[in-house]
Structure formats: C-alpha cells, structure tokens
Amino acid sequence: MRRASALAFIVMVVAAPWLVAAAVPRQQRYVLHVLIFTVLFAALALSYDLVVGHVGSLSLAHPAFFGVGAYAAAILATRARWPFLADLLAAVLAAAVVAALVGVPLFRLTEHAFAVGTLGLALVASIVANNWVEVTRGPLCITGIPKPVLGLPGGPTLAVTTLPGYYWLALAALAAVVLLYRRLTTFRLGRAFHAVRDNEPLAGAAGIDPLKYRLLAFTIGAALAGGVGALYVHYLSVMCPEEMTVALTVNLLVIVFLGGVGSLRGVLVGAVLFTALPEVLRLAPTWRLVIYGGLLLLVVVRSPEGIESLLRRASGARAGR
Amino acid sequence: MALLEVRGLVKRFLGVTAVDQVDLAVEPGELVSLIGPNGSGKTTLFNCVTGYLAADHGRVLFRGRDLTHVAPHRVARLGVARTFQQVSVFPRLSALENLLVFLQQHQEEHTLARLIRTPRLRRLEVEAVERARRLLDLVGLTDKADAAAGSLSYGQRKLLAFAAALMPDPDLLLLDEPAAAVNPTMINQMKSHILALHRQGKTVLLVEHNMEVVMDISQRVVVLDHGQKIAEGSPDAIRRDARVIEAYFGR
Amino acid sequence: MLHGLTLGSMYAMVAAGLALMLGVARLINFAHGEFFMLGAYAFWLGYSELGLPYPVAALLAPAVMVLFGIAYQRTVIRAILPRSWHVQLIATLATSIVLTNLAIIVLGTQPKEVPTALSSRILDVGGFRMAWQRLLVLLAALVIFWGLHRFVARTRTGRAMRAMSQNREACAVVGVDVQRVTMVTFALSAALAALAAALVSPLFNIFPDMGTVLTLKAFAAVVAGGFGYVNGAIAASFLIGLTEALAGSYVSYAYKDAIAFLMMIAVLLWRPQGLFGRRTGI
Numbered sequence A: 001m002r003r004a005s006a007l008a009f010i011v012m013v014v015a016a017p018w019l020v021a022a023a024v025p026r027q028q029r030y031v032l033h034v035l036i037f038t039v040l041f042a043a044l045a046l047s048y049d050l051v052v053g054h055v056g057s058l059s060l061a062h063p064a065f066f067g068v069g070a071y072a073a074a075i076l077a078t079r080a081r082w083p084f085l086a087d088l089l090a091a092v093l094a095a096a097v098v099a100a101l102v103g104v105p106l107f108r109l110t111e112h113a114f115a116v117g118t119l120g121l122a123l124v125a126s127i128v129a130n131n132w133v134e135v136t137r138g139p140l141c142i143t144g145i146p147k148p149v150l151g152l153p154g155g156p157t158l159a160v161t162t163l164p165g166y167y168w169l170a171l172a173a174l175a176a177v178v179l180l181y182r183r184l185t186t187f188r189l190g191r192a193f194h195a196v197r198d199n200e201p202l203a204g205a206a207g208i209d210p211l212k213y214r215l216l217a218f219t220i221g222a223a224l225a226g227g228v229g230a231l232y233v234h235y236l237s238v239m240c241p242e243e244m245t246v247a248l249t250v251n252l253l254v255i256v257f258l259g260g261v262g263s264l265r266g267v268l269v270g271a272v273l274f275t276a277l278p279e280v281l282r283l284a285p286t287w288r289l290v291i292y293g294g295l296l297l298l299v300v301v302r303s304p305e306g307i308e309s310l311l312r313r314a315s316g317a318r319a320g321r
Numbered sequence B: 001m002a003l004l005e006v007r008g009l010v011k012r013f014l015g016v017t018a019v020d021q022v023d024l025a026v027e028p029g030e031l032v033s034l035i036g037p038n039g040s041g042k043t044t045l046f047n048c049v050t051g052y053l054a055a056d057h058g059r060v061l062f063r064g065r066d067l068t069h070v071a072p073h074r075v076a077r078l079g080v081a082r083t084f085q086q087v088s089v090f091p092r093l094s095a096l097e098n099l100l101v102f103l104q105q106h107q108e109e110h111t112l113a114r115l116i117r118t119p120r121l122r123r124l125e126v127e128a129v130e131r132a133r134r135l136l137d138l139v140g141l142t143d144k145a146d147a148a149a150g151s152l153s154y155g156q157r158k159l160l161a162f163a164a165a166l167m168p169d170p171d172l173l174l175l176d177e178p179a180a181a182v183n184p185t186m187i188n189q190m191k192s193h194i195l196a197l198h199r200q201g202k203t204v205l206l207v208e209h210n211m212e213v214v215m216d217i218s219q220r221v222v223v224l225d226h227g228q229k230i231a232e233g234s235p236d237a238i239r240r241d242a243r244v245i246e247a248y249f250g251r
Numbered sequence C: 001m002l003h004g005l006t007l008g009s010m011y012a013m014v015a016a017g018l019a020l021m022l023g024v025a026r027l028i029n030f031a032h033g034e035f036f037m038l039g040a041y042a043f044w045l046g047y048s049e050l051g052l053p054y055p056v057a058a059l060l061a062p063a064v065m066v067l068f069g070i071a072y073q074r075t076v077i078r079a080i081l082p083r084s085w086h087v088q089l090i091a092t093l094a095t096s097i098v099l100t101n102l103a104i105i106v107l108g109t110q111p112k113e114v115p116t117a118l119s120s121r122i123l124d125v126g127g128f129r130m131a132w133q134r135l136l137v138l139l140a141a142l143v144i145f146w147g148l149h150r151f152v153a154r155t156r157t158g159r160a161m162r163a164m165s166q167n168r169e170a171c172a173v174v175g176v177d178v179q180r181v182t183m184v185t186f187a188l189s190a191a192l193a194a195l196a197a198a199l200v201s202p203l204f205n206i207f208p209d210m211g212t213v214l215t216l217k218a219f220a221a222v223v224a225g226g227f228g229y230v231n232g233a234i235a236a237s238f239l240i241g242l243t244e245a246l247a248g249s250y251v252s253y254a255y256k257d258a259i260a261f262l263m264m265i266a267v268l269l270w271r272p273q274g275l276f277g278r279r280t281g282i
C-alpha cells in the first residue's frame, strides 16, 4: 500500500510538466519555473543537512561553496567553452577542494568559533566575488551562460532547451543527491556520522576519528552544493555575487530546521514549503526574509520545545525505521 | 612484558597537579583496581592513557608501544577500551546501534566500500548485529535493542556503555566506576560481569569507590592520593596499610 | 593611522558590548551589528529629521537602544538562554535578518549621510590635519571605556556582572538576581553600540545592511581578545581598525574587510585562547 502510494507520487512528480500543462495552461511557464527552483533548493538543502543534521556542525559557509561551483561552471562555460558535463564536474570538484582545504583549520574550532569562522568564510567569498572583477566581473555579473547540452565528446548530444527538459534534468540531479544522501546517512557510514554528532568523546572511544567524518560530510556537502550551483547558473544563464549572501544561509536554515533536521522527508517538505510557497504568494525578497526570520524566531522562542523537539522527532523517525 | 605500563606520569591543571609522578604496570590477564579519595586523579590518569589528555611528563606504553601522543580513536583501535565515569551513550541512536558503532571501526573498511555496501561489509554487519545482540542479552537489555539510548534509565545506560566497551573484544579494559550510583542488585551483576571477563583472560584496570567490590575481585590494588601513588599491593595488604587508612579516614 | 583609530574606537564599542554578553550570559548575539544600525538610524532621525542639536540627538540614540536592548532581552534572550547554542545562534541570526530587512522596507536601501558641523571642520596641528569629529570620537571613546571600567569594577551591578561571568550557577545560589543583571548587560551593550553609531555616523554613511559585517568584525575582536574578556576585545578592536586602515591604503581597498576575517581565523587557529592569554570572566 505504502509502496503503491510512493510510486504514484514519483510518477506524479516526473509527469509534473504534463500535469501542469493540462491544469494551468496559461501559467505553465511560471509554474514550471517555480518547480525547477524548488527541486534545486531541495538538493541544496539536502547537501546542507548532511553537515548540519548528520554531523551536527552548524556551518554558515554553504553559500561560499554554492558560489564556488556556480562561478566555476559559469566561467568555464563562457570563457573556455567547456561542455556542460565537464563544467558541472569541475564545479563539484572545485567546491570540494575548497571545502577540504578550509575544513581542516575550521574544524579545529569549537562550536561558537566554528560558526563565526564559517560565517567569516562566507563573507570573504562574497567580497571576493564582488571585487575580483577580472574573473567574476563583480556586480556586472557573468552573463550568456549557455543552456546545458548533455552528451560525451564524439557521441550523440542532447540540448536541454525547454523548461520541461530542464525540470527533468534538475529532477535527475535531485534523485542523485537523494540516493547519495541515503547511502551516506544510513548503515555504517551514517552511524559513524551520528555517533560524532551525538557524543564526540565517546565516538573517539569507539575508534571513530571525529575530524575525519566531520570533514567528509563537510566536503561532500560542499561538492553537492557546488554541483547545484552549476545547474543553477546554467538555468538562469547569469551569475551575480548577490546569489551567495547570508540570505541564502537563512533560506537553508529555515528549510532544514523548520522542515526537520536530519530527516530526508523533512528537508524535502521544507524545501517545497519554503521555496514554492513564497513564490506563489509573490512575496518580495525582503518581506520573505522578514517572515522567515520571524518564523524561525517564533518556533525557537514560542514553542516550548522548539527546534529541539523537531530534532527529536527526526531521530524518533529514524529509530523507528 | 607488561601489557600497560605508565612511567612517571605527570598532569597539571592550572596549578593543581592532578597526577603526580605515577608509575603503574598491568600484566596481561591481571585485574587491577585503582582507588583513591575524590579528586585524587584516577579519571585524569585514564584520560592520559586513552589520549583524551596530553600528559605533561612521563610515558604511557601499551604492549611496549608509546601512547603518549596518540589520539583517542587510535588508542581505541589498538585494543584499549574504556568507559566514562559520567555515563556516556549516543542518546539518539538505538541501543543496538550504540553497540554496532563500537565494532565497525575496528573492522578494516574503506569509506567507498561502505558507500557501495560491498558483500563483505554486509556479511560483517550481520556478524556485528549477532554479536551486539549477544552482548545485549548478557547485560539484560534484550528487549531494549530498538529503544533510543537516551530514553533508557541511568542503570540501563551504564550497562549499555559497559556492553559497548566489550563490543570490539578489547585486550585492555579501563572501567571508571562501573558500580557507582546503581542499586545493589546491579552492583552484584556488574561484579560478576567483571569477574567473568577476568576468567576469560581479559586484562582489566578498574576505578571504583565501592570497597567491597574492589576487595572482592581485584588481584592487586593501587592507591592514589593527591595525584601520587601512596600504596600498591594485594587487597589484604592495602586494607591494613597505614597510609591508605590515613588518606581515607585521616585529616 | 587616524582613520584606523577611528575605526578601532567604533569596533571597540561594539565589541565591548558583544564581549559583555558573551561573558555574562554565555551568548553570542548575532544581531549586535543591528543594534549599531538601529542606533545610527535613531541618531539620523533625531539629528536630520527632527533637527535636534547634535549632543541631544547623540544621547537620544543610546536612550532608544537601551529600551530596545531591554525589550530584546525580555522577549528573545530570556527564552533562549537555557537552550543549546544551536538554538541561540539561530535565534539571534534570525533577529538580525528580521531587523535588517525591516529597515530596508521602512527606510530603503539608499545610504544616508549625516554630516555635522564637526565632521567638516578641520583641525590643523602643525600640518597634521584631521576632522574635529574624529577627535571627538577618540576622546569620547576614551571616556566611555573609562566609565565602563569604573562601572564594572565599582558598582554593585558591575561586580555582579563580573561574578556571573565567572560562575553563573554559584551566583544564582547566593542570591544574585541573574535576570536583572542579564538585562542590565543587554541594555548596556545596546547603549554602547548606539553611542558608537552616534559618534561615527557623521563620518560614514548609514545603510540597513551594515550590521552583518560589523558583527563579524566585532566578533573577530572578541575572539582575538579572549572570548568574553572585555579589555582584550577593546585592544583587539584597535588592532583590527589599524590593520584595516593600513591594508586599505597600502594593500587593497576592496579586500580590507576580508583581511579582518582572515586575521580572526588565523588568531583562532594559532591561539584559540586569544591574543592576551586565557582568562576567566569579563
């Protein structure tokens, strides 16, 4: 029964472009645009949750990795004319390398200092994006990023030019992220992550190297964020420094913490709620941030259990599986 | 050769010398107790041996290998297991998962292999689950296997932490007050668990305040006071030692 | 050099408040830069819009912000103090975002200038030229830090703050009114940020999202100064201000902000206990 409904849900998600065309033919383009954003944000939020939800490191540096991937792809695609799959791979690797390099010193910091250090890193990244004009063109943005063309050199190619095509591409990426997320957060690897998150000294006594697992989650999370960044700029065809501000962190925090930290379903629901809804309500970005901030505050301050109960609920779901 | 050898160990905290020139040797298969009044440096000594604290002077040798600047997880993988005085579990993992965590790191495995879940790992996992269930049976937590460790009672968590330390079949077991703050039945249970380990040939270093337990089961007792070793010998000799009596009842 | 001292004074006033909160309440207030931002707008409102004389407007800002600090402590802080640091961080970050974006909605993104008589009048001492306002900033900062020091060292409340920063639990036991002391700490920190804003606003532009970067720099100072040790934070602030001014004129103007953070990260790694050694208490 549950299998059947899950299958029906997947079929619906995959068939969404046709459903949208049938249901709201006039708004088809707009609705698909919102769906694409939702799917990309879901993938980004999952990559963030690997770090925040599963090894318990409250990193605020995620926009930096998203930005590294986005700029790597944008620059390689426009200046060096790299094919899509190559620049996607380069984006993933670039973000991973940056994360591994900064992760080693950052993870020597304790809780507060780690949060402050990662926020500092995000700010440095956005300062560089704004000022390293020779490479990023600064506030002028990198424009004219081509639509993705799938295929390997020599073989047949497939240009993704339509909105439904792009939607399926994003969906395929999300599916890959979901698969990887599940592989990482269950079985032996997942247990090691959770052990480090729950009780670091005890994890040491169990023979687990906490730094290794923190760094692993951080690097993989960053790599995936870089990949999403590449997909994002190929969709929008421009990349500007404003895409990597603290506002992005707040978006991700809202999705992850109000959706359900450390839980696949929670994060996906959060992504739908907090990406699609404000788009549909046509909220101005500033108002959206005010409301998000207010919501976060309200949950934390008002609800007697707040985020911690969400944490527990998420772990309860895990234990029950 | 002694399994564990501590030579001239010194550890200071902001003016307090918590461990002061301590020498200690534990032979393979021995059951040794480390006792002393509160704050005499027993836990600090454990922390220095297992890599949680860096000693200021002196050396720690395990099978002749220097452990002085080795990280906790490496010490653990060399076959030294420990429990914590403040009972310590992974609260959001189930009791069974708590035990599984303790085994997997000792079975050589590559991150990539874990991602792919190779047949070898699946087999190891099945064996690990079997072993974990046996240990849960041993400490009487069979029906709690799927409960989150954080939801267990204090005594149950203590038993769980004890079982977890046994999971990798360690060569040396350091137990920090396993019988403290639990009811008399559980104290007896703990005592028989430790004795059983001893009979299986395991080497145990035990920190304990409960003198009945210490005197009943130890082969040898080492006494610390203010970080210094003030006495060492058989339980009977320690019971009559003037300095020990002074340390406990004097002042 | 002089510019560096001005920046240093401003950072120091903000960082001192941050260090007080961290020391007394064990809390990192990510919304602290927004206290400065709100203080600056309060000053702008009083001076440019209401036409109040400079000293009155400059005192209005801290007065408003004291009330704001108390309100913040009563609503948000009181609820999150007993919680985990994750929750505290998210709550204060959320506050910062709400305040910044509300300011954008109400006041627009256009920077505001508040030139005063002193900011354009130049003092010339033997060829060494400086705006009177900068002199005022430096002198006022000295007086303020002296006053702060006296307050913490001499008054009952100040001593309670110091005691709390050393041992919170014991304070509650011996009957210190922990809630009240926390409230005074927040009011004082808000007032310091607002005073800084009123002093430097005639020299720099005011805009809604200036808070985040300032929070970060003040943090850099707090961290380098030894996590909650106020005098350390003040000293480190001047160091950051000077480095930034020098880097701005000799290395790269665009990257001067980045340099402060890189310095902070370097200090964190090299001396996690801060530049001035480990201390307990404020």
Ligand SMILES: Nc1ncnc2c1ncn2[C@@H]1O[C@H](COP(=O)(O)OP(=O)(O)OP(=O)(O)O)[C@@H](O)[C@H]1O
Pocket (backbone or CB within 6 Å): B013, B014, B016, B017, B018, B036, B037, B038, B039, B040, B041, B042, B043, B044, B045, B085
């Ligand atoms: N991390 C630390 N920082 C500062 N002082 C410490 C630290 N850990 C222990 N101490 C001090 O070192 C001394 C020895 O403490 P330790 O915990 O080793 O004693 P113990 O013998 O285990 O006592 P108990 O029987 O109460 O468990 C005490 O004076 C204690 O206050």
Ligand SMILES: [Mg+2]
Pocket (backbone or CB within 6 Å): B042, B043, B044, B085
């Ligand atoms: Mg102890």
